[in-house]
Amino acid sequence: MSHAILYSFRRCPYAMRARIALDYLGRPLQLREVVLRDKPAPLLALSPKGTVPVLQLPDGRVLEESLDIMLWTLGESDPQYWWPRRAAAQRLTLDLIQRNDGAFKHWLDRYKYADRHPRSQQWYRAKAEPWLDRLESMLIHSGWLLGATFSLADAALLPFVRQFAMVDRPWFDGHYPALAQWLNRWMVSEPYGRIMTRFAPWQPGGAVTLWPNG
Numbered sequence: 415m416s417h418a419i420l421y422s423f424r425r426c427p428y429a430m431r432a433r434i435a436l437d438y439l440g441r442p443l444q445l446r447e448v449v450l451r452d453k454p455a456p457l458l459a460l461s462p463k464g465t466v467p468v469l470q471l472p473d474g475r476v477l478e479e480s481l482d483i484m485l486w487t488l489g490e491s492d493p494q495y496w497w498p499r500r501a502a503a504q505r506l507t508l509d510l511i512q513r514n515d516g517a518f519k520h521w522l523d524r525y526k527y528a529d530r531h532p533r534s535q536q537w538y539r540a541k542a543e544p545w546l547d548r549l550e551s552m553l554i555h556s557g558w559l560l561g562a563t564f565s566l567a568d569a570a571l572l573p574f575v576r577q578f579a580m581v582d583r584p585w586f587d588g589h590y591p592a593l594a595q596w597l598n599r600w601m602v603s604e605p606y607g608r609i610m611t612r613f614a615p616w617q618p619g620g621a622v623t624l625w626p627n628g
């Protein structure tokens with residue numbers, strides 16, 4: 415096997431953050447677009463927990479957590495220092511990711527699908543606001559979360575904030591101008607266009623899609 419294989423789902427924020435990092439690495443891999451309600455058997459054989467993203471490396475290693483995939487790519491090559499050099503910034507990055515994937519993701523899911531939960535949409539939105547306030551204050555004086563340049567923290571959090579913003583874009587843009595600008599800057603970028611390319615679902619024995627620059 416010469417290319418790595420990525421099991422992915424276009425709109426999944428975890429798969430998006432993995433693709434951001436893999437696009438930065440720039441090595442063509444086989445991208446297998448998955449239908450979550452009909453997961454292909456080879457994915458489940460590799461990773462029985464059945465979540466995406468999953469990356470199978472040419473040496474056979476399997477990475478089945480988005481953060482592991484991002485950290486693996488940065489260990490391979492990181493010319494723009496997405497992984498910060500200072501230990502304090504490294505700790506802050508991992509802390510931001512943990513809080514994003516924990517409490518923020520919890521409230522995001524309820525805000526997005528409030529009709530499936532007992533409280534109102536505004537109630538769930540208010541639960542997420544202290545976190546968004548914190549991110550907004552981090553972005554007031556700099557273009558990216560950790561300063562002047564894009565880093566792992568941006569790659570890991572942007573797909574989740576995008577989902578939140580898209581529930582009610584006018585409300586979000588009105589309340590969080592710095593976050594809205596951060597999101598826009600990313601969503602008009604070339605890397606965003608590449609990571610959001612649409613692919614037909616993969617089936618065992620189906621066509622091979624090389625991505626990026628396939």
Ligand SMILES: N[C@@H](CCC(=O)N[C@@H](CS)C(=O)NCC(=O)O)C(=O)O
Binds near residue numbers: 423425428464465480
């Ligand atoms: N902790 C995992 C979470 C991945 C995850 O939950 N992905 C969702 C899609 S966004 C998934 O595959 N869910 C399984 C399903 O819907 O069947 C990671 O960081 O990779």
